[in-house]
Amino acid sequence: MKTIYSHSYLLLILVAFVFQSCQKDNHDPEPDETSKEFTYLRVLVSDVNSNTLSLLKPASGEMEGFSAKFPKSALYTTESGRLAGIVHRENNLTETFDIGLEFHGDHIGTVGTPKFGALLGESALPTHFKSKYGQILTFNDGDGTLSVAQESDVHTSGAKFSTIQAGLLVHHGAMALFSNGNYAVTVKDNSISGVLPERVKIINSAGQTIHESTLAVQGIHGNASDGTYAVFGSASGVFVVEQDGTQRLIEYPSSFETAWFGTILETSIAGKFIGYTAAKGAYLIDVTANTLTPIIENTDIMQCKTSYDLSKLGVLLHSGVFKWYDLATLSLQNEGSILAATAKDASQKPQLVLSQRFAYITLPTSGELLQVRLQDLASQSKHSMGGTPYQITLLGYESSVGH
Template sequence: MKIKSYRLLFLFTLAPLLYSCSNDDAVDEVALEDAQEYKYLRVLVSDETTNQLSLINPVDGTASFFDAKFAKSALYTTESGRYAGIIHRADNTVETFDSGFEYHGDHVDTKGTPKFGSLTGSSLLPTHFKSKLGEILTFNDGDGTLSVAKESDVHVANASFTTINAGLLAHHGAMATFKNGTYAVTEKDNTISGTLPEKVKVIDRTGKTLYAAKVSTAGIHGNASDGTYAVFGSASGVLVAESNGNQKLIPLPSDFGTAWFGTILETATTGKFVGYTAAKGAYLIDIIANSINPIIESTKIMQCKSSYNLSKLGVLLYSGEFLLFDLNTLQSVKNANVIAAVSETATQKPQFALSERFVYITSPATAELVQVNLSTFNIMKIKTSTTPYCITLFGHENSAAH
């Protein structure tokens, strides 16, 4: 409420000057809105050495702290945006956390206070996380199974994940959900050494194979899905799978040599994904056109991520420079130095999350979250737990209440 009062005071003070400039009034109002984060968006940060989670309210720059079961957890956001998945890979455990914000199309309802969910999982090396069609999924590297639960069960007493056994060997795998409720899952046949899989097959919710693999690769890592296409990074090219069993490889650019995309990111456009490799940079993968085009070619990228609404790509360089790309035009729309340079050999590097209005960057050395306004590049620092580790945004890019 204080922020709204200050806005009104500002506008009334300037009223004599702006009386005849209604367009200027609109511009000023937009500028004031862009100066702060959406009311119902939150930042969650895990810690490398302690069990603490830092829940950041970016509107007022405050942090509250919660104790997870273990330290050094990976964080993800569920499809609805309301919940976060907390993956303790080494400790064979999955937790859920509720932002307390429920989206209703044009507004957000507050459903209690932020808290852990009753829903927990126990499996062997849960690693890969996905959330589609109201489900929460993990791929368990320790035994090649999937664990699945419903978002609606997060607060059901004693709720747990159900295991899907598709007869897979243990491997460092991944899965993707199709719109018809079936899954694409990686499988290992040991044609290459190591833990990476070589193939992808389509299964149903019981683990039954619906469509066997049609393409064999020299190794798979990284994947994303828009519900129509499941896309996997592979040493043999970009592997695309569909729910009807169709599969294809899109060739990598001719100058890639042995490089390949180990990270695949979703975008807001069906059939378009971002592929990233530290050896070359970030590229737009167009499944329909069978094309791969550069967004940024650089070997100095520390991390790249899609924005929360999937319309932009954020790139953080080791130099401390942040670049923002429009995924429709592939053009850079913003860039600025936002943090100090980071050594490429640093054991713990900053991570970031990107909203429509801000980029949030962890600072492990100073126990802070760096909040950068994308309109002005003004910087605010918010104290976190001792050694901030992973980061995710959850909640909603919306400020309208019921």
């Protein structure tokens, strides 16, 4: 009798387990994690007419307002992801802003409240911004100098950017940082006619020339670096400069005719960059294979941006169509019409940034920020910015793990 009771009891437990399992299977599936933004990612937006900076926590929808020193701020994110560089070109000033978060290896720590840093840069027309290896840099178009500071000095009272004099003529220039501590800087020597620089040389942190230019090209604009290679957009071809001073060109396809890349973007893949021109589209530049591979060939591109982790490429057309690509495979992952068409001559156009999960697009005419889920472009939300959004950048960390 005892044995029969035990078997019956076990049978009842088994039936109950199967019943509960069936019930669980009939429930709605667990929500997809990609439907929510990372807890510690932030979006910073400047305004055309006011000094207001809007800091959004997209995971919660919370918004804070801060006041920069001038309106129409150009916004950039430093290497650490914790700081923003706020460039007021026409006012000869660079501010810094700290979101109060810090990466602690396996989690994110809160180390304060969002606030402006003490670190300031005062220079003549700071224009080109870069941040690598703990440094923050601007190329100053007004006098051909570089301004450099350390991220670690952001809250040091009275901290200022220092100036690197490299004997450059005044020009609209750019610089790139190498992993060995040297810089590739553009040079204007008027050896070729035109307003843009023609050469690149390598200098050290004291401004001394380490490697002279060996190549002159018809105009340089736009650049990126992975620490080993510095890549510049040039009318003569893609201009590649290596740490040891080696300089070479990757030729454009014959179909480019007079078109050339005025924008170069970094990717998460060593030795590979994105070249973009509105006249042709976006191409993958492989500096080791010396090849240019089309990603999207289109003359209606309004914005072309890599994602925060540099693994994706987002493209927003004037028609309002948005497309995004996986840079490892160059394959189109999703596309769709997400906003109304924008006139090509519009004075203020939507600006785009991408995280791993969402695209964020400023809507200047409505004073809003559009948030679009990459895996489902119909999944959208809007955040009121007030005023007229100008520029946008992502800050923080693509993580939801705190203390």
